[in-house]
Amino acid sequence: MKRIKFSDHVILLAGVFFMVAPVALAFLTSTHDAVTIYKSGMQFTFGDQFLQNYETVLTRAGGFTKEVDGLVMLKNSLILGLGFAIGKIIISMLAAYAIVYFRFPFASLCFWVIFCTLLLPLEVRILPSYEIVQGLGMVNTYSGLIVPLIASATGTFFFRQFFLSVPDELLEAARIDGAGPWKFFIDILVPLSKTMIAAIFIIMFVYGWNQYLWPTLITTEESLFTLVRGIKQIMQVWIGAQIPDFNEAMALAILAMLPPVVIVVIFQSWFIKGLVESDK
Amino acid sequence: MATITLDSVRKVYAGNVEAVKGVSIDIQDGEFIVLVGPSGCGKSTLLRMVAGLEDITTGEVKIGERVVNNVDPADRDIAMVFQNYALYPHMSVYNNLAYGLKNRGMAKGEIDRRVKEAARILEIGEYLDRKPRALSGGQRQRVAMGRAIVREPAAFLFDEPLSNLDAKLRVQMRVEIKRLQKSLGTTSVYVTHDQLEAMTLADRLVVLNKGNIEQIGAPIEVYDRPASTFVASFIGSPAMNLLPVSANGSGLQLEGGEGLSGPNTYGRDKYTVGIRPEHLRVVDAGSSHPDAGLSLDLVVNVLEPVGAESFVYASFAKGGPEMVIRVSNHARYQPGEKLQLIADAQDVHFFDGGNGKRI
Numbered sequence: 001m002k003r004i005k006f007s008d009h010v011i012l013l014a015g016v017f018f019m020v021a022p023v024a025l026a027f028l029t030s031t032h033d034a035v036t037i038y039k040s041g042m043q044f045t046f047g048d049q050f051l052q053n054y055e056t057v058l059t060r061a062g063g064f065t066k067e068v069d070g071l072v073m074l075k076n077s078l079i080l081g082l083g084f085a086i087g088k089i090i091i092s093m094l095a096a097y098a099i100v101y102f103r104f105p106f107a108s109l110c111f112w113v114i115f116c117t118l119l120l121p122l123e124v125r126i127l128p129s130y131e132i133v134q135g136l137g138m139v140n141t142y143s144g145l146i147v148p149l150i151a152s153a154t155g156t157f158f159f160r161q162f163f164l165s166v167p168d169e170l171l172e173a174a175r176i177d178g179a180g181p182w183k184f185f186i187d188i189l190v191p192l193s194k195t196m197i198a199a200i201f202i203i204m205f206v207y208g209w210n211q212y213l214w215p216t217l218i219t220t221e222e223s224l225f226t227l228v229r230g231i232k233q234i235m236q237v238w239i240g241a242q243i244p245d246f247n248e249a250m251a252l253a254i255l256a257m258l259p260p261v262v263i264v265v266i267f268q269s270w271f272i273k274g275l276v277e278s279d280k
Numbered sequence: 281m282a283t284i285t286l287d288s289v290r291k292v293y294a295g296n297v298e299a300v301k302g303v304s305i306d307i308q309d310g311e312f313i314v315l316v317g318p319s320g321c322g323k324s325t326l327l328r329m330v331a332g333l334e335d336i337t338t339g340e341v342k343i344g345e346r347v348v349n350n351v352d353p354a355d356r357d358i359a360m361v362f363q364n365y366a367l368y369p370h371m372s373v374y375n376n377l378a379y380g381l382k383n384r385g386m387a388k389g390e391i392d393r394r395v396k397e398a399a400r401i402l403e404i405g406e407y408l409d410r411k412p413r414a415l416s417g418g419q420r421q422r423v424a425m426g427r428a429i430v431r432e433p434a435a436f437l438f439d440e441p442l443s444n445l446d447a448k449l450r451v452q453m454r455v456e457i458k459r460l461q462k463s464l465g466t467t468s469v470y471v472t473h474d475q476l477e478a479m480t481l482a483d484r485l486v487v488l489n490k491g492n493i494e495q496i497g498a499p500i501e502v503y504d505r506p507a508s509t510f511v512a513s514f515i516g517s518p519a520m521n522l523l524p525v526s527a528n529g530s531g532l533q534l535e536g537g538e539g540l541s542g543p544n545t546y547g548r549d550k551y552t553v554g555i556r557p558e559h560l561r562v563v564d565a566g567s568s569h570p571d572a573g574l575s576l577d578l579v580v581n582v583l584e585p586v587g588a589e590s591f592v593y594a595s596f597a598k599g600g601p602e603m604v605i606r607v608s609n610h611a612r613y614q615p616g617e618k619l620q621l622i623a624d625a626q627d628v629h630f631f632d633g634g635n636g637k638r639i
Contacts, residue, residue: 169366172333177380177427178354187379191370 023257030054030250037246053251057234068222070230070252077209077226078259083146084208085201092155092200093193097185099156100163101171111160118153122214130217140221149214155200162196163189198271206260227256282344282357282434282467283309284330289339291325291491299325301491302339310465312458316478317488318514323471324439326488330469331360331437343434354383359428360437363444365420367412373399373423374408377430391430398426401460418449425460436461438470442477454480475515479503487511505629509636512554512629518591518604521560523553524633534600540574550633557591557606559627565620573625578603580617585609594619 025042032047058070098104099111122129129148138144166189174184190197215226225233234249284307291300300322307313315323328334330341332353341348348356359380367376374395381391399405402422412420421441428436441457442450458481461468472478478485479499487494487502487510495507499515506512512520525532525540527549532540540553555574569575578594581602592605592613605621613619630639 167364167366169362169364170368172331172353173360173362173366173368173427174379175333176331176353176358176360178383179379183383188368188370194370 023254026250027254030247030254032247034243034245034247037250038243049247053247054255057248057251057255068225068230070227070255072223073225073227073230074255074259076224077228077256079142080145080211080215080226081205081209081259081263083142084149084211085204087146087150088152088155088204088208089197089200091150092152093159093190093197095156096159096163097189099160101181111156114153114156116153117151118157122149126213126217133218138218140219140224142224144218145215145224149208149211152204155204158196158200159193162193166192195271198267202264202267202271205263209256209260227252231256281309281465283307283342284435284467284469285340285342286326286330287340287342289326289329289341290337291322291329291334292337299491300329303488303491303493305486305493305496307467307469310467312461312468312470312481312483313486314470314472314478314482314484315486315488316472316475316482316514317494319473320490321488322491323473323488327437327439327469327471330435331358332356357434358437359431359433359435360439361424361428361441363440365412365424365444367420367423367427369412372409372411373404373415373426376412376423377426380427380431394430394432395426398429401429402426417445418453421445421449421453425457429460429464434467436466436468438468438472440472441470443472443474450477457481475517479515485515487514489514505638506554507638509552509554509631512631516556518557518606520554520556520629521601521603522631523555523601523603524550525553526550526633534596534598538577538596538598540576546630546639548633548639551639552631552633552636554629554631555603555623555627557604559623560603560605560621561623562605562607562611563620563622565618567620569622571625572622573628574623576603576621578605578619578621580613580615580619582615583611583613592619 025044028046029037029043030053031050032043033049033053036047037043058074061069095114099107133139133144133148136144138147170188171184174188179187210228211226212228215224215229219225219229231249231252234245234252284305286303286305286307288302288304289300290298290302292298303322303326305313315326317323325334329336330343332348332351336349343356343358368379371379377395377398378391381394395408396405399408402425404419404422404426407415407419407423412423415423421444424441438457442453445453454477457470470478470481472481482499484496485499485502486496489510495502495511497505502511502515506515506520509522513522523540524535526535527533527544527547528539530544532544532551532553534540553574560576563569577597579597580592580594582593584591584593588609590607590609590611592607592611593602594605595602605619607613631637632639
């Protein structure tokens, strides 16, 4: 093996610096009070307002109605992220299962139609989507927030590719062992797809967590606000002589970052374990 | 335990490809049948039709007295062993064996008894908690067999179960499968392209070619009296020597070569003459053997020692196919050396020059 040179370390350190510096800066800044930040910009030292700032953003009810605090927003974001990821996984697994294992007319056409929707991101169809959700009376509900987004071409595509790589003999062995379509799916395919599910869960959770435009449209009640919206809410108080609570915005941003990081850390180890041990 | 009856079974795939062309076989209770043939001969398709994994285009498959054409694989009372084992990778060995029984709603105690019993027979008891990936190829093969045994089915179906194993293990598992089948007495259908496996395992061989049965019979019977040039060249290693000859008056003439000292007994224009490598004997050059069925003069090309015996590859002076002769491992023939060879009349096989059928 080649010896590791000093220049290799420099490159790696530069990489670490570019990745970590903004986050570290945001974190350090979040420990100061708003006035300091307003006067002298981002802070490079650890301030004395750490506990106070975080307690404030988590517990102080804000907004017009004064009924939404950080914890509520955190809960809403979690519901959106989890519902989004789990819903997408269930729907796309079932769709891929149908496409790969069942013979029905126009199956491959169906697949390609689903695949083509990859070309149409949410933003393109946001008005008709809103129209439908609104027509169904699902505005300002969790299901209105989640359900319209859970159809996933990406997920369907990944699961389809994965199912195609599962040897046919497994299906045949299961058939001889008396497993019907449902049992085969639950007992064999789902456990085999664990690594795939973990990977898609990571991607989709983060994607759902970071949704901004859709929640902004669908939720007008503040009790349904998500963290990502909350950050903006804090910055929007430029009234009179008030200065925005930069410290709180930073603290909320750091809080908003934590759950996705936790999810990635947990599922990554699972994901890598599955990759290393993989044999079908 | 059951008989299996195939009655003019045909399989036509989309695009009018006829993979199996009207095959009829009666398999006795407890018999070990081996379907053998080159790839694409329809042997696996036939097995999969018995298993219920392929639809039967026309014809009838009976297991016991029951016609199973439209019966689900799970309800046919068969168990199958696949080439790549098809073990469930995420389940322990125990659960791999138990899965089929659980799906049938069998009581836990009975499942446990059967799994333990199968594990004992196959000596995989200590691996019951492991996942398949932690097992070697031979152990996986045993687990696959175990999954078949625990079901206590009417018939075992084997689809080239040994072809993923290395040579040594293959011989070992072959013996084991035979022993197991004899002790359980379960009717078995075994598919392979390996003629040695077929010869050693089978009670009866079914040689298939292009979707048709070429010959059914006990292995030694198939070896001794191949029904066609196809069977003659497929069964036996090295393959039987086949010489295309035409009638020349009362004698025979090698096509594109010299006359042969053999009789034109059957009154046809063209024959294929077959002689197994072990039936050719080297005699003193120039000696006369009026009783011999066939006498050949050949020139040695290569001597190939394989240990217990050696094979001489030799050809005719005027061209024609290369012949293989089995000789003692002490023989030391040099390339270019001239040999005179004879074969006894009963060891010379005559096949029709046109359709290749035995005369």
